Amino acid sequence: MGYQDQLITSESEVNEKFKSIKKSPVLLNKEAWNKRMEKRIIMDKVARKIFSLSTVFALVILGILFYRIGVQSAGWLNLKFLTGNLSIFPEKAGIYGAIIGSVWLMAVVIPVTLLLGVSTAIYLEEYAKEGKFQSFIKTNISNLAGVPSVIFGLLGLAVFRRLFGLGSSILAGGLTLSLLVLPIIVVASQEAIRAVPNFLRDGAYAMGATKWTTIRTVVLPASLPGILTGCILAISRAIGETAPLVVLGIPTLILAIPESLMSDFTALPIQIYYWTLDTVLTPEYANLAAATIVVLLVVLLLMNSIAIFIRNKFQRRY
């Protein structure tokens, strides 16, 4: 029997064939088919709606968050608030000290993480031989990225405060935050360096450049936008980080503006934390916290826009 005998040419033929085998055929029962198809299409449409709703949910929350904080800070956020000193009286309180404290912190975090992070990335991408040691460092960095920030606070407390005797100074806080954000900048720099094509390196070698000269004059300039983007992301993480600083034991009310690396300090997120805690006693502190949050979010938004700008403007694809 050739296969042509098995070909079905009409619906009635199918029905007959099925009748002889079993009950009524489901295959080409048009009504049932259409009903089922309709159900599937409706399910598809409903699912699409639900899925898009949950995406919109995130958007709505973001809107509510910004709106609430905007409303609560309205009237409190003015020049006097930005340039005034801390005070226990909500009407007089300002966050000048906290802003300067955050700037000082970043003055420690930026050079330390940039130096350590970029050289670690250069080592891993350019010098390290494929092997156990390299993969050990890589696993180690990815695990460090998953360690909760409070733990870094405990590390800072034990090492920088207790062992090195740095107290609750800017240096102790800055170094703690640097270690916390180091994995971010290492991974970003690694990706940036890896994206530099090999023919650029080969060109430099062909002209007689040594390895370090090649890295310094070819690889680093080419990967700079990626490294800077990573750096900005790391800083924006560090600037909003609260837990490690609180664990280090930053004093609650600091009236003096920090003057050196060894000064006691307060920073924007810490100020938000203490004011939020104390809203039970003084409800106006909630407004102060909201106003400080606005300042922090504006700074973060600015930095992220710069990062996106750098990424779009300077990043070259080879």
Add this chain to the structure above:
Amino acid sequence: MDKAVNVRDIIKKNIKSKKNVTEKIMPKVFLLSASISILTTVGIVMTLIFDSYRFFSKVPLREVFSTRLAPLNANPSFGILPLINGTILTSLIAMCVAIPVGLTAAMYLSEFASEKRRKTLKPIMEVLAGIPTIVYGFFAYSFVTPLLMRIIPSLGAKNALSPGIVMGIMIIPMVASLSEDAMSSVPNSMREGAFALGATKLEVTFKVVIPAAISGIVASFVLAISRAIGETMIVTIGSGSSKNFTFDITESMQTMTAYIVEFTSGDAGIGTTGYYSLYAVGLILFLFTLVMNLIAQYISHKYREEY
């Protein structure tokens, strides 16, 4: 005729020159900074173990695994179970929010949304992920808790429910973007095969894409749990510092992270059992998150389907 140039001499000269010294030193400098990251890990593990050891040598294990936590009491007791309970409950609430919303958002972004819409929605998700946790803490305390109080009148000003929900919201972008990465790395040919058989988008998503990307999706869930366990400021502000052992999520309860924050900002002097208890709690917290991260790595390596 000029003097003949001896190439060998030039090479020898170059090898001895200053340039060559930097050439030899730089790799060592880089190796040194690469080892800082290892030193950090060693530092974390050492401080946690040393100071926890002092704690465990003072406090009997039976007391540690009890439900009574009263570090400042005249008759102090250091039971860690209330903290573990608080941590697990708040993380569970967070997962109840983050996993369904995050996964469906990932399915939408990866399978349903048009390219244009995807390009506008993803940056918004990134903004949500970039907001500092202290801001979420403030949001939980000043907005979500009062809102929930209208629905559940018995809710306390400090409770586990509100920070749990807000923590879930904070984690949504993480689950969504990691799952979306896993799902969009499923090759299109597989989708097209299913479409050719007459499947709808929903069927393709559930029967082809999700099974193929399951390792990445599960890994994102595990990482999200680890993130929730380690989250500090939201629970510190929203859930308070009650050290009761309770399963009632409308009450205040303390997590491990919140305990650490409360105790250092208080004046637990160096040398007291209370001070060392921080490190014991820190050690357990560290182990919890480390195990979670290792599980996530294992899942995504072991069960990854290569195409």
